[in-house]
Amino acid sequence: MSHEHEHVSNTGRIWKVFGILSAVTVVEVILGILKPEVLHMNNFMGMNLLNWIFYALTVYKAYYIVWAFMHIEGEKSTLRSAVVFPVIFLILYILFILLTEGDYIYEVFKNSTIKWNF
Amino acid sequence: MEATVTTANSEEKTWGGGNEPMGASYGKLMMWFFIVSDALTFSGFLAAYGFSRFKFIETWPLADEVFTHFPFMHGVSAPMYYVALMTFILIFSSVTMVLAVDAGHQMKKNKVVLYMFLTIIGGLIFVGSQAWEWKNFIKGEYGAIETKGGSLLQFVDKEGHRVALADFAATLPEEREQLTRNKGKWFMEEGALPSYSVAEVQAGFKAHPELLIRTEVITAAKQKTILSREESLARLSQANYVVEGANLQRNEYGSKLFADFFFFITGFHGFHVFSGVVINIIIFFNVLIGTYEKRKSYEMVEKVGLYWHFVDLVWVFVFTVFYLV
Numbered sequence: 001m002s003h004e005h006e007h008v009s010n011t012g013r014i015w016k017v018f019g020i021l022s023a024v025t026v027v028e029v030i031l032g033i034l035k036p037e038v039l040h041m042n043n044f045m046g047m048n049l050l051n052w053i054f055y056a057l058t059v060y061k062a063y064y065i066v067w068a069f070m071h072i073e074g075e076k077s078t079l080r081s082a083v084v085f086p087v088i089f090l091i092l093y094i095l096f097i098l099l100t101e102g103d104y105i106y107e108v109f110k111n112s113t114i115k116w117n118f
Numbered sequence: 119m120e121a122t123v124t125t126a127n128s129e130e131k132t133w134g135g136g137n138e139p140m141g142a143s144y145g146k147l148m149m150w151f152f153i154v155s156d157a158l159t160f161s162g163f164l165a166a167y168g169f170s171r172f173k174f175i176e177t178w179p180l181a182d183e184v185f186t187h188f189p190f191m192h193g194v195s196a197p198m199y200y201v202a203l204m205t206f207i208l209i210f211s212s213v214t215m216v217l218a219v220d221a222g223h224q225m226k227k228n229k230v231v232l233y234m235f236l237t238i239i240g241g242l243i244f245v246g247s248q249a250w251e252w253k254n255f256i257k258g259e260y261g262a263i264e265t266k267g268g269s270l271l272q273f274v275d276k277e278g279h280r281v282a283l284a285d286f287a288a289t290l291p292e293e294r295e296q297l298t299r300n301k302g303k304w305f306m307e308e309g310a311l312p313s314y315s316v317a318e319v320q321a322g323f324k325a326h327p328e329l330l331i332r333t334e335v336i337t338a339a340k341q342k343t344i345l346s347r348e349e350s351l352a353r354l355s356q357a358n359y360v361v362e363g364a365n366l367q368r369n370e371y372g373s374k375l376f377a378d379f380f381f382f383i384t385g386f387h388g389f390h391v392f393s394g395v396v397i398n399i400i401i402f403f404n405v406l407i408g409t410y411e412k413r414k415s416y417e418m419v420e421k422v423g424l425y426w427h428f429v430d431l432v433w434v435f436v437f438t439v440f441y442l443v
Contacts, residue, residue, distance in 0.1 A: 009224060018213045025205055025209070028438075032441070055443070057438075066427075069216045070431075078141075082140065083153070086154060087161075102168065102173045103175075109173070
């Protein structure tokens with residue numbers, strides 16, 4: 001999609017995205033204050049469901065900021081891939097390693113004689 | 119001269135600058151790659167926060183007990199509202215920024231000026247809000263006790279409401295002297311003395327039988343553990359230090375690392391917002407004096423816009439990690 005010659009105004013979409021981002025933030029705040037028992041007390045893969053929802057909504061917001069506000073949807077697909085894929089895979093990689101290790105050290109503190117090392 | 123270039127774009131002078139890789143100008147491409155590297159830096163910080171939090175998963179402070187302040191509402195516990203307001207301010211300044219970029223595409227100078235101005239104002243309000251948040255965080259509200267083993271003890275009444283040190287600490291006829299460098303033996307000194315000594319807190323606690331101690335340990339109901347009166351007295355006898363507010367050594371909210379990460383990550387983000395405001399101001403004046411009008415392209419507004427949206431993007435994650443989860 002080339003936008004070099006034709007500059008149609010995007011204001012409609014901008015305000016729509018603003019509405020989506022605001023609505024998602026409001027939902028997050030309401031959930032954060034109410035903390036529904038069903039979500040807060042049930043765990044899935046080491047984290048409660050409420051936190052999973054928070055992270056899902058955060059990624060959803062991030063998608064709209066990058067796609068609509070930073071307008072990566074209008075860039076060439078090669079640029080889009082060059083920017084998005086390295087970030088996604090490297091972040092998943094570092095999160096996997098650090099969170100697994102953090103949990104491991106928690107287990108060591110809990111189950112062995114070492115209580116406070118660093 | 120370019121007879122050996124055999125790509126499909128050979129007529130566009132690839133090595134002479136005529137061809138734009140990935141269809142983006144040099145400046146825009148480099149802004150994108152800078153954003154990629156900066157995004158990875160922030161991810162590293164947030165992942166390190168996650169590491170420490172998983173390590174101390176049972177004792178980490180609960181965010182909605184830490185960030186409870188709202189301007190002009192003293193003593194009212196309002197978790198989340200203030201930071202939600204800050205989030206709205208930043209999202210809205212992102213909207214005005216993208217409107218400025220949009221107006222730039224249509225070469226409407228006056229609209230670009232207006233929207234850039236609003237963006238700068240939004241950024242300044244956000245930085246100011248963050249400073250206020252830091253002030254409350256550093257000042258603290260209730261105070262706590264650090265034990266010899268390094269755990270943190272907070273004080274509650276029978277109903278489980280937090281009690282500040284000032285509400286019960288006794289006044290003992292004792293003199294405390296701050297250790298300054300000229301009295302220290304070997305580069306020894308200490309910061310400002312806490313308002314109360316350990317002995318004063320212990321005496322005050324004994325004199326108020328309705329008080330109990332709350333430890334850092336999170337129960338199955340996701341609340342902090344409240345000890346019985348006997349256990350409380352036993353734990354308090356191991357007190358070592360009175361903690362008020364937060365600094366890089368210790369904080370009254372719980373794990374020492376919590377405040378360190380809070381200061382470092384929100385500080386690094388705040389610095390990004392600040393530098394974003396400065397860059398926006400520079401571009402704002404360039405728009406005013408008509409630089410981009412002469413250049414017949416407002417792409418520079420688009421480039422700083424990318425940076426500004428990135429700052430908003432990071433805040434979305436910081437908001438989730440520090441305040442929601």
